[in-house]
Amino acid sequence: MERLGELVKGARRRKSLTQAELSRMVGVSSTYVTAIENSFRIPSLKVTKELARTLDLDENRLIFLAQQERMSPEERERLIVIPKNQLEKLEWPGLEPIPILPASMAGYGKSHAHAEGFIERHPNLRDVFAYALKIEGDSMIHRLFEGDLVIASPAEVAKSHDLAVVRHRDDRVWVRKVIFNYGDLVTLQSFNPLYEPLTFKKEEVEVIHKIVWIKPR
Numbered sequence: 001m002e003r004l005g006e007l008v009k010g011a012r013r014r015k016s017l018t019q020a021e022l023s024r025m026v027g028v029s030s031t032y033v034t035a036i037e038n039s040f041r042i043p044s045l046k047v048t049k050e051l052a053r054t055l056d057l058d059e060n061r062l063i064f065l066a067q068q069e070r071m072s073p074e075e076r077e078r079l080i081v082i083p084k085n086q087l088e089k090l091e092w093p094g095l096e097p098i099p100i101l102p103a104s105m106a107g108y109g110k111s112h113a114h115a116e117g118f119i120e121r122h123p124n125l126r127d128v129f130a131y132a133l134k135i136e137g138d139s140m141i142h143r144l145f146e147g148d149l150v151i152a153s154p155a156e157v158a159k160s161h162d163l164a165v166v167r168h169r170d171d172r173v174w175v176r177k178v179i180f181n182y183g184d185l186v187t188l189q190s191f192n193p194l195y196e197p198l199t200f201k202k203e204e205v206e207v208i209h210k211i212v213w214i215k216p217r
Helices: 004-014 019-026 030-037 045-055 059-070 073-078
Strands: 098-100 117-119 131-134 149-153 163-168 173-181 185-189 198-201 205-215
Touching: 004 030, 004 045, 004 059, 019 030, 019 045, 030 045, 045 059, 149 163, 173 198
Parallel strands: 098 131
Antiparallel strands: 098 117, 131 149, 149 205, 163 173, 163 205, 173 185, 185 198
16 A cells, blocks of 8 residues: 555655755654654644645645545455546545445445445535435434435544444444443444443444534435
């Protein structure tokens, strides 16, 4: 797999820049640049853009690599790589529509072949691996209703009490409020009081993708 750090290091050397010089140009510390080049640190979106601009690298390609490196090894193994002509587009708005996937495909990378439809991408949603699911049932009633669409972003880190798409290692999938407890436990909370909370060990959960958009039916 192509690594962002190796790409940055190669581009820096081609420009005959030291890590200290690049850090000043980008506006970060030299230790931050060292960590990026050695794949110990994944740069923020802002720093990724500055690196692309300073080193004359394709911005979309760097963002794609950063998102890929945030994924778990299991997610990367399932990843379907985006065609190069999609990555080389100059602007994100209109890059491509967001696939509406069946719940069984949530967390399995980018799979347009299994899409049940597509929805327009909002200009602020830059995660190329974002996908949508259609809400079924009444477990999230009063917040989400059957037929609503939720958009999940694998690049976003879900925090306690966020809504998220959660995949268990036995392939069960839920849209729930996630609560991270002491002792490496994750609780999935419904809004409908008729549904009991579900609690699992973190090691039992393969995917927790933060919901970043709700599109009412």
